[in-house]
Amino acid sequence: MGKGLNGKRIAIGGSRKTEEISTLIEKQGGTAVIRSLQGTVYPAEEQIEPDLRRFIKEKADWVIFTTGIGTETLVSVSEKIGLKEEFLAAVHEAKIGCRGYKTYAALKKLGMTPSASDEDGTTKGLIRSLERFEFKGQKIMIQLHGEKAPVLTEFLEGKGARVFPVLPYQHIPPERETVDKLCRELMNHEIDAVCFTTAIQVRSLFDYAREIGMANEIKQAFEERVVAAAVGKVTAEAIRDEGITRLLAPEIERMGAMIIELSRYYESLNS
Structure with a gap:
C-alpha cells in the first residue's frame, strides 16, 4: 500500500x-x-434534578433518548435522588423514541422497547421513524447530550408538539x-x-x-x-x-x- x-x-x-x-x-x-x-462534556447532575422532578410529576406522551450514556445518567441521577422507580414508571407510561445502537442497548437492559428508532444511527433516521406518528398537542421529553438537537426539535415542533429538553451532560x-x-x-x-x-x-x-x-x-x-x-x-x-x-x-x-x-x-x- x-x-x-x-x-x-x-x-x-x-x-x-x-x-x-x-x-x-x-x-x-x-x-x-x-x-x-x-x-469538555461533564455530568450536569445538579442542573437536571429539577427537570427530572418535573418530568416525574407532569409526565410526557413521548420520551426520546439520543445517547446510551445519557440514558444511563438519567437513571443514575433519579436513583441518587430516590426517585428511580418513579422515573422508570413515567418512562414506561410514555411512548419511547431511540437514536443509536448504544441507546437501544441501554433501554433493552431496562426492559424497554422503543416505539420508534433509527435504522442507521442518525437523527434523520430517527425522524424518518417518527414521521408516521401524530404529535399535535403532545408533550415530548428529549434527552440531549451536551448539545442541542435543532433538527429533531424543529421536526417535532413543526408537527405541533411541546418539546421539553433534558441535558444530563453540559458542554464547555x-x-x-x-x-x-x-x-x-x-x-x-x-x-x-x-x-x-x-x-x-x-x-x-x-x-x-x-x-x-x-x-x-x-x-x-x-x-x-x-x-x-x-x-x-x-x-x-x-x-x-x-x-x-x-x-x-x-x-x-x-x-x-x-x-x-x-x-x-x-x-x-x-x-
Whole structure:
C-alpha cells in the first residue's frame, strides 16, 4: 500500500486518542496537527434534578433518548435522588423514541422497547421513524447530550408538539484560540483535511465560524479543497447539516478506517 497522505497536513478535531490517530496519519506519510474542537462534556447532575422532578410529576406522551450514556445518567441521577422507580414508571407510561445502537442497548437492559428508532444511527433516521406518528398537542421529553438537537426539535415542533429538553451532560466549548487558529489555517490553504470524530467538533467549528463571520468561507474551503473526514454516520450527518457535501466517512466506524479511507482518496486523485 502506498502512502496516500504524503505531503498532506491533516488536522485532528478530537481530544482523545490523538497520539493514536497521529501515528496512523504519519504511517500514511502525512503530518498530523492537533486542533481540538471537542471542548469538555461533564455530568450536569445538579442542573437536571429539577427537570427530572418535573418530568416525574407532569409526565410526557413521548420520551426520546439520543445517547446510551445519557440514558444511563438519567437513571443514575433519579436513583441518587430516590426517585428511580418513579422515573422508570413515567418512562414506561410514555411512548419511547431511540437514536443509536448504544441507546437501544441501554433501554433493552431496562426492559424497554422503543416505539420508534433509527435504522442507521442518525437523527434523520430517527425522524424518518417518527414521521408516521401524530404529535399535535403532545408533550415530548428529549434527552440531549451536551448539545442541542435543532433538527429533531424543529421536526417535532413543526408537527405541533411541546418539546421539553433534558441535558444530563453540559458542554464547555473548546478554547477559542484553537478554533480560531484552525479557521485561519483553513482559509490560508495550510490544512488539507480535517478529521472529525464527534458531531460536537463539527458544531464547534461552524458555530465559531458563524460568530466571526467566516462561515461561508470555511464552507467554501471544504467544498473546494479541504477534505472533511468523519469517523461515522452521526458525525457525517453533522457535517452535511452544515451544508458540506464533499466528505469521507468509512463503512466501518473506526478511526483507523477513516485514515485509510482518506489515504485512498488522495491515492485515487494521484493516479
